[in-house]
Amino acid sequence: xxxxxxxxxxxxxxxxxxxxxxxxxxxxxxxxxxxxxxxxxxxxxxxxxxxxxxxxxxxxxxxxxxxxxxxxxxxxxxxxxxxxxxxxxxxxxxxxxxxxxxxxxxxxxx
Numbered sequence: 001x002x003x004x005x006x007x008x009x010x011x012x013x014x015x016x017x018x019x020x021x022x023x024x025x026x027x028x029x030x031x032x033x034x035x036x037x038x039x040x041x042x043x044x045x046x047x048x049x050x051x052x053x054x055x056x057x058x059x060x061x062x063x064x065x066x067x068x069x070x071x072x073x074x075x076x077x078x079x080x081x082x083x084x085x086x087x088x089x090x091x092x093x094x095x096x097x098x099x100x101x102x103x104x105x106x107x108x109x110x
Contacts, residue, residue: 030067055099062105
């Protein structure tokens with residue numbers, strides 16, 4: 001968990017390409033995470049929803065959020081149920097900040 005957090009946040013000076021690959025891997029693995037890891041991942045990507053300066057991170061954040069929302073496990077259901085109001089407010093607040101690259105995934109989240 002800490003390994004990918006450091007890489008995704010860029011704390012270890014990794015290249016943008018490596019960061020992109022870690023985020024794509026995270027999107028693929030999100031269906032297999034437990035509720036604690038889902039919470040950690042969610043807390044990590046929420047600030048990117050309101051970051052119009054980095055459209056690639058914003059797009060990945062919406063992809064990850066979508067994967068969280070459509071997950072079929074009990075952990076995903078519990079996570080979404082416990083954070084439904086918070087998810088809604090983040091999606092509403094980020095409306096004007098959504099970059100064109102992220103809008104498709106944002107609409108799917110709604």
